[in-house]
Amino acid sequence: MKFGINMKRLRKSKRISQASIAKALEVSQRTISHYENGTCQPNLDGLCKIADILEVSIDELIGREFPKKQY
Numbered sequence: 001m002k003f004g005i006n007m008k009r010l011r012k013s014k015r016i017s018q019a020s021i022a023k024a025l026e027v028s029q030r031t032i033s034h035y036e037n038g039t040c041q042p043n044l045d046g047l048c049k050i051a052d053i054l055e056v057s058i059d060e061l062i063g064r065e066f067p068k069k070q071y
Contacts, residue, residue, distance in 0.1 A: 002063030004038040010054045010061070011036075025049055 011021065018032040025032075025046055034040045035050075042050060051058045058064075 003041060003061065004036045006061055006063050007050060007054070008036040010056060014054060016053065021050065021053055024053055 011018070018029045018036075022029045022032045025042075027046075031040070035042060041047075047058060047061070051061045054061065
């Protein structure tokens, strides 16, 4: 899953620190680092909050792509 890579890219593009996200989620900065490095993932509530903070959809955050329909 592309979650960690996307989270880090989006966070940096919006100039938001790991500490800011950690504070909003009430977790440690180390936890945010683990999310970005792919060693762990947030629960659904955390995922929703991260998407809100970064102002993106969950689909964009996790890197979900929809297959193109062939007609």
